[in-house]
Amino acid sequence: MRWATYRSPRDGRDRVGLLHEGSVHGLAEPASLVELLGGGVGAMRRAATTALTEPAEVITTDQVVLRAPVPSPPSIRDFMAFEEHVVTSMQAVGRTVDPGWYEIPVFYFSNPAAVFGPGDPVRIAPGSAAFDYELEVAVVVGGHGANIPVDRAGEYIAGYTILSDWSARDLQEHEMRQGLGPAKGKDTATTIGPYLVTPDELESARGPSGGLELAMTASVNGRRYSRGSLATIHWSFEQLISYASRGTRLVPGDVIGSGTVGTGCILELSRVHGADSYPWLAPGDRVRLEVERLGHLDCVIEPAEVVHPLS
Structure with a gap:
């Protein structure tokens, strides 16, 4: 369905x-x-x-x-579950992946009030000159559950959809120096859609390793930027759901994002290939994110609103 x-x-x-x-x-x-x-x-x-x-x-x-399948979800947890994205991003700035990443699947909470549909325009975050897309898949929770074991977590997946976690990289870097965040760097928009595809529709795409072999691509103004596969995810959605429910309660409509697939954002691409080859998003840019069998998002970038000074 x-x-x-x-x-x-x-x-x-x-x-x-x-x-x-x-x-x-x-x-x-x-x-x-x-x-x-x-x-x-x-x-x-x-x-x-x-x-x-x-x-x-x-x-x-x-x-x-x-509209987004769930326009106002109870919560949005966005993880960082693709190893290729984490490793490449760290190597590009001369760092290695912290061992803790392999021990727990880390996430942040996004803004349920800033969810947009698959064709809605997206405004640049106020004050940002480094606006970015993130090519992700999300699942929507279909039941109530707490402390869910991994071997039962699949029962809580109501369906799959595409998610773009729009990111103001300069705001994100500035605020995270203070030991909190991301917050305003991720607060402006999350695009979800176009449909919620139930798990039975995708079982034939499951590969030998158990992952869903679904191609993921992104383009900006018709030029291919990103290409990856959902099957390369390191932490499975069952593991993400289990961890998300640890010590708390999940409810129907909760959104669990995968995080960025390898090559799936400008931050990663520009660090590897240079900012001239992969510039930040600008007003008028058209971003198309597509996942095999799930559909596509097609969003036009609009100018930021004015920044009101705090003092």
């Missing part, structure tokens, strides 16, 4: 829909995908049947306005 949240042309409200044969079949109820996820797999299957047999409306994909 491929679930969407879209803006209804009838009343402008967000609705939940099921993608089927080139059209989104909308539901009258529930009002949000989080509500649907809270009902479990059975509720999702019943809703899919209703969407196909008694849709509230049917909109073709070339006309539908998609």
Whole structure:
């Protein structure tokens, strides 16, 4: 199943829909995908049947306005789970990976109020001259759980989607010198979408190692920047969910991001190949992030808002 949240042309409200044969079949109820996820797999299957047999409306994909599948998630944990990205980024500045990275999957909390849909424009963070995309995959949690063991964590994956963690690298570097963060460096926008793809849709892509062999690419203004595979992830989503739930509680709609795939951001590329070859994003740039079987994000970069002085 491929679930969407879209803006209804009838009343402008967000609705939940099921993608089927080139059209989104909308539901009258529930009002949000989080509500649907809270009902479990059975509720999702019943809703899919209703969407196909008694849709509230049917909109073709070339006309539908998609929102993020979960426009206001309860939480967003964004991890750093790809070894290639970590190693390459560290080597480019003459450093080695801290051994602790291989002991726990580290993450930060992002801003649920700054989630954007797959075609929405993205503003540069105020005051930033080093704005960047990050090519990631995320899973959305489909149940309530705490202290979840790894061998049961897959039961909590409601679906997969694409995530771009837009990053103001100069703000991030400045604030993290203070021993906290990232905060404002990551606070402006996170793009998620286009659909929530249920695990059964992707099982045929699972490789010998158990990972999903899905190609991940990014381009800026039509020029290929990034290429990687989800199968190269070091920490599995099951491990990420288990760790995220340690000592706390996950709820339906929580977003778990993979972090950047190898070559999947300008920070990494510019450190290796030079800033002239891979400049930071500027107003008017068009960024396309694509993951095999999951779809694509297509975002235009807009100028930053004014910076109001603090003193």
